Amino acid sequence: MTELAVLVSGGVDSSVALHLLASQWRGRLRAYYLEIWLEDEMASLGRCPWQEDLSYVREVCAMAGVPLEVVSLQEEYHERVVASVLEELRAGRTPSPDLLCNRRVKFGAFREALGPGVEKVASGHHARVVRRQGHVHLHKGADPVKDQSYFLGLLDQSQLERCVFPIGDLTKAEVRALALDLGLPNASRPDSQGICFLGRVPFADFVSAHLGSRPGEIRERSSGRALGRHRGAWFYTIGQRRGLGLAGGPWYVVAKDLEEDVVWVCHQRDLTRFSRARFLVPEPSWVVRPPTGGRLDVRLRHGPATSACRLTVSPEGGLDVRLERPDPGVAPGQFAIFYDGDECLGGGAISL
Numbered sequence: 001m002t003e004l005a006v007l008v009s010g011g012v013d014s015s016v017a018l019h020l021l022a023s024q025w026r027g028r029l030r031a032y033y034l035e036i037w038l039e040d041e042m043a044s045l046g047r048c049p050w051q052e053d054l055s056y057v058r059e060v061c062a063m064a065g066v067p068l069e070v071v072s073l074q075e076e077y078h079e080r081v082v083a084s085v086l087e088e089l090r091a092g093r094t095p096s097p098d099l100l101c102n103r104r105v106k107f108g109a110f111r112e113a114l115g116p117g118v119e120k121v122a123s124g125h126h127a128r129v130v131r132r133q134g135h136v137h138l139h140k141g142a143d144p145v146k147d148q149s150y151f152l153g154l155l156d157q158s159q160l161e162r163c164v165f166p167i168g169d170l171t172k173a174e175v176r177a178l179a180l181d182l183g184l185p186n187a188s189r190p191d192s193q194g195i196c197f198l199g200r201v202p203f204a205d206f207v208s209a210h211l212g213s214r215p216g217e218i219r220e221r222s223s224g225r226a227l228g229r230h231r232g233a234w235f236y237t238i239g240q241r242r243g244l245g246l247a248g249g250p251w252y253v254v255a256k257d258l259e260e261d262v263v264w265v266c267h268q269r270d271l272t273r274f275s276r277a278r279f280l281v282p283e284p285s286w287v288v289r290p291p292t293g294g295r296l297d298v299r300l301r302h303g304p305a306t307s308a309c310r311l312t313v314s315p316e317g318g319l320d321v322r323l324e325r326p327d328p329g330v331a332p333g334q335f336a337i338f339y340d341g342d343e344c345l346g347g348g349a350i351s352l
Helices: 012-024 050-064 072-089 097-114 172-182 201-211 268-272
Strands: 004-007 029-037 068-072 120-122 127-132 133-138 217-218 226-230 249-256 262-267 276-281 293-299 308-313 319-327 337-340 343-349
Touching: 004 012, 004 097, 012 029, 012 120, 012 172, 029 072, 029 097, 050 068, 072 097, 072 201, 097 120, 133 293, 201 217, 262 268, 276 343
Parallel strands: 004 029, 004 120, 029 068, 217 262
Antiparallel strands: 127 133, 133 343, 217 226, 249 262, 276 319, 293 308, 293 337, 308 319, 337 343
């Protein structure tokens, strides 16, 4: 009987996680590879390395003596993640597909498909689950650079209590060393980059295929003068520097107007002027319980950097967030995930 489902991707992290668990759950676990690549829809744009991934997965599972099952969740991924991403882009916001994937697919639709017989779902995420005082708490992984708690910050108690993260106490170097000791074929395989359902397709090509182009002007925010042209405001996000094609920079995107098809930019010398020290999170979700306010740290994007902030909680449950240092990359739609030390408390989508 399968009691533990292990998500495997073909990367070194999930492979080491599988081997660490195989000896502990001998005969009670099964590996699962999720097919979420939009193969038919995106075939004209590029190649997804899923066949290469799956070949690594099969070999790793065979070495561990763990049965493997391939599960197609392409329809669920499109309905629960891709449709939301496109809706956000059309509205001029900045979506976060990986956070939605974890909440709605990997620990959502997949968990639902398993049924009640499977107690736990394990993955190769760099994060830790800590149980205390009757609750399950989410903490950063041991490796500050590879920590993935930001991507898991929307999980709730019912999801986290079934999660197992075997490599959360390991650094990436330790994971690689274990993979070499185990003789895994992907021990030196590079980490995957980008959004999982796109494979090697550039995000801009995906956006263009679904939303097309809608050219407009790039204007300087302080003077209003036209600096150049763009092919569609949804290709840009606040804080973006690269890909603007403007001379005399560096230039940064500071606002977008989809009604007028204008992308507003500022020069680096004016960046502090257009940085934002305050934003709202109208509908936050919390791993355990809402904070009472006060000083916390917040991540506005994946990476080791956090920003100190102060929260005011409204009677309706929304958050007024004030950063101690203004940030030039605060964009509506992106997720703010809050921390108390190394504990991830939860968060929600930003509204300006």
